[in-house]
Amino acid sequence: MIDIKEDERLSKLNHSCAHLLAQAVKHLYPKAKFWVGPVISEGFYYDVDLGDHTLTDDDLEKIAKEMKKLAKDGKRIYRVEISREEALEKFKDDPYKIDLINEIPDGEVISCYTQGDFTDLCRGPHVDSVKECKNFKLLKVSGAYYKGDSKNKMLQRIYGVCFDSKEDLDNYLAALEDAKERDHRKIGKELELFMGHELVGPGLQMWLANGATVRYELEKYIKEKEVKLGYEHVYTPYLASTELYKVSGHWDHYKDDMFPPMKIDNEELVLRPMNCPHHMLIYKSKLHSYRDLPIRIGELAPDFRYEASGAVCGLERVRQMCQNDAHLFVRPDQIKDEVSKVVNLILDVYKDFNITDYAFRLSLRDKNNTEKYFDDDDMWEKAESELRRVLTELGIDFYEAPGEAAFYGPKLDVQIKSAIGHDVTLSTCQLDFLLPERFDLTYVDENGKKARPVVIHRAILGTFDRFMAFLIEETKGVFPLWLAPVQVKVIPVNNEYHLDYAKEVTDQLKDAGFRVELDARDEKLGYRLREATLKKVPYVLILGDKEMADKTISYRLFGHKETETVSLDDFDKMLLKQIKERR
Numbered sequence: 001m002i003d004i005k006e007d008e009r010l011s012k013l014n015h016s017c018a019h020l021l022a023q024a025v026k027h028l029y030p031k032a033k034f035w036v037g038p039v040i041s042e043g044f045y046y047d048v049d050l051g052d053h054t055l056t057d058d059d060l061e062k063i064a065k066e067m068k069k070l071a072k073d074g075k076r077i078y079r080v081e082i083s084r085e086e087a088l089e090k091f092k093d094d095p096y097k098i099d100l101i102n103e104i105p106d107g108e109v110i111s112c113y114t115q116g117d118f119t120d121l122c123r124g125p126h127v128d129s130v131k132e133c134k135n136f137k138l139l140k141v142s143g144a145y146y147k148g149d150s151k152n153k154m155l156q157r158i159y160g161v162c163f164d165s166k167e168d169l170d171n172y173l174a175a176l177e178d179a180k181e182r183d184h185r186k187i188g189k190e191l192e193l194f195m196g197h198e199l200v201g202p203g204l205q206m207w208l209a210n211g212a213t214v215r216y217e218l219e220k221y222i223k224e225k226e227v228k229l230g231y232e233h234v235y236t237p238y239l240a241s242t243e244l245y246k247v248s249g250h251w252d253h254y255k256d257d258m259f260p261p262m263k264i265d266n267e268e269l270v271l272r273p274m275n276c277p278h279h280m281l282i283y284k285s286k287l288h289s290y291r292d293l294p295i296r297i298g299e300l301a302p303d304f305r306y307e308a309s310g311a312v313c314g315l316e317r318v319r320q321m322c323q324n325d326a327h328l329f330v331r332p333d334q335i336k337d338e339v340s341k342v343v344n345l346i347l348d349v350y351k352d353f354n355i356t357d358y359a360f361r362l363s364l365r366d367k368n369n370t371e372k373y374f375d376d377d378d379m380w381e382k383a384e385s386e387l388r389r390v391l392t393e394l395g396i397d398f399y400e401a402p403g404e405a406a407f408y409g410p411k412l413d414v415q416i417k418s419a420i421g422h423d424v425t426l427s428t429c430q431l432d433f434l435l436p437e438r439f440d441l442t443y444v445d446e447n448g449k450k451a452r453p454v455v456i457h458r459a460i461l462g463t464f465d466r467f468m469a470f471l472i473e474e475t476k477g478v479f480p481l482w483l484a485p486v487q488v489k490v491i492p493v494n495n496e497y498h499l500d501y502a503k504e505v506t507d508q509l510k511d512a513g514f515r516v517e518l519d520a521r522d523e524k525l526g527y528r529l530r531e532a533t534l535k536k537v538p539y540v541l542i543l544g545d546k547e548m549a550d551k552t553i554s555y556r557l558f559g560h561k562e563t564e565t566v567s568l569d570d571f572d573k574m575l576l577k578q579i580k581e582r583r
């Protein structure tokens with residue numbers, strides 16, 4: 001989806017369209033007062049105060065009609081620079097604009113843009129004529145507090161978007177519709193995958209039975225892969241003494257992302273935001289020889305982070321998450337090999353899930369931010385150049401992003417775009433020279449001397465939460481057979497005659513280990529078929545006279561109209577093969 005704010009021409013056009021909107025609002029509601037009308041990634045908006053009047057969809061249509069009329073009229077847009085006194089006089093009836101004028105620093109140019117009978121305070125730039133703004137669409141209206149402060153008055157924010165041609169606009173609106181349809185929060189509700197509740201709180205999602213089935217399969221999948229690659233999985237507590245995070249450095253550099261500590265008796269406990277410190281202690285509990293390394297400690301680990309309540313989003317950004325986490329303890333000479341294995345695992349997993357639209361990001365520290373990043377220039381130089389060198393040697397295409405590193409080291413992040421356009425990290429592979437130091441981790445080298453291991457933090461699926469959000473949007477809820485919450489729906493054509501046979505088939509498929517549901521409700525066949533389609537069940541079996549007599553089954557694959565008839569045995573084999581191949 002195009003980012004309008006990033007496109008110079010579209011940015012200008014949308015900004016001018018915001019003025020056109022304000023002009024139309026002023027014509028229809030002469031008492032309207034205006035705050036600001038900026039360009040955003042999705043188009044533009046304007047915040048207006050219409051007194052007691054709340055805008056309806058009908059009103060939006062009227063405003064759009066007036067805008068069309070004005071666009072057709074085609075007034076020129078021109079710029080005038082004025083003094084502060086002139087500006088204060090010109091906008092004396094507009095208290096919000098007066099506020100804006102007073103916020104402009106002394107010495108800065110104050111400019112206005114005029115089209116026909118409408119003038120707005122604005123820095124610009126704008127297009128030459130309102131004529132250019134004719135291909136627009138008003139999208140919605142919502143409440144917005146003046147200056148974003150809930151103590152202030154609630155204004156109405158009208159959103160819209162504008163393009164140079166009708167074709168561009170139509171394409172954009174179609175993409176917007178598609179994004180809305182793919183939004184994991186919408187599909188999550190429809191398919192009963194997860195839910196939130198205000199009594200539980202923001203960013204805290206409950207996985208419903210369907211979602212939990214998918215998650216269980218994902219957990220099994222990744223654990224099996226990791227075991228084959230020499231990972232050992234552990235379970236560690238979700239709580240720890242604050243002291244642990246003081247040793248690790250989280251307390252100094254990550255406290256703002258953690259929930260506040262709980263004091264009880266003489267203890268102070270925190271919910272963990274990461275599992276690294278626990279894993280460091282597990283490594284430290286034994287003596288290690290250089291021959292034992294790499295040691296790979298994995299955990300499907302619940303973590304808790306204080307994400308702002310305005311930033312949480314479905315399963316994509318949550319306050320309690322479960323990481324597909326591991327910490328690899330390696331010798332310095334093993335870094336390249338081990339990073340390469342992690343990258344290969346990421347690529348292997350992406351192939352299984354058909355993930356093709358992503359970018360590798362090398363996340364570096366912001367040198368000036370000593371609060372967020374551990375302050376040791378030499379260590380950072382070493383870690384960043386080492387990771388950059390390894391990635392270059394491995395031939396990985398990446399872009400660099402200062403200010404995105406973890407406090408303990410640089411990261412190779414895999415960035416994806418969510419349906420509604422968020423740029424988020426899915427997988428990550430991080431190089432850390434700091435925690436081994438903080439926890440005084442050692443191994444015995446070839447010469448019998450103590451040496452310092454390096455730690456690689458990595459999460460392949462990231463968190464199950466975010467991965468699930470991604471998977472839902474990627475598949476539009478049509479999960480591959482091995483993940484589908486219900487794999488087969490069995491529907492007897494007539495509940496009176498075919499029910500026994502349908503039950504027999506259901507039981508046999510269940511015994512074979514498939515997730516099967518029988519739909520023998522007293523509803524028309526068409527209704528039951530439609531519902532199975534709505535729930536995106538991969539295989540629907542339709543059992544009638546012929547199937548019962550021949551001891552066969554007829555199935556319909558999701559998204560197909562035709563049915564196939566085969567023996568139950570062949571159906572069984574076909575499904576097993578598809579599940580095994582994760583098709």
Ligand code: TSB
Nearest residue numbers: 274316317318321425426428457458459462463466
């Ligand atoms: C990989 N200590 C490392 C770990 O060893 C770590 O915690 N890295 S992280 O901070 O980058 O988090 C790992 C992954 O969790 C991210 O790549 C991202 O996919 C996922 N993640 C981070 N924050 C959230 C969140 N609020 N909601 C859902 N998933 C998240």
Ligand code: ZN
Nearest residue numbers: 274275276457
């Ligand atoms: Zn970690």
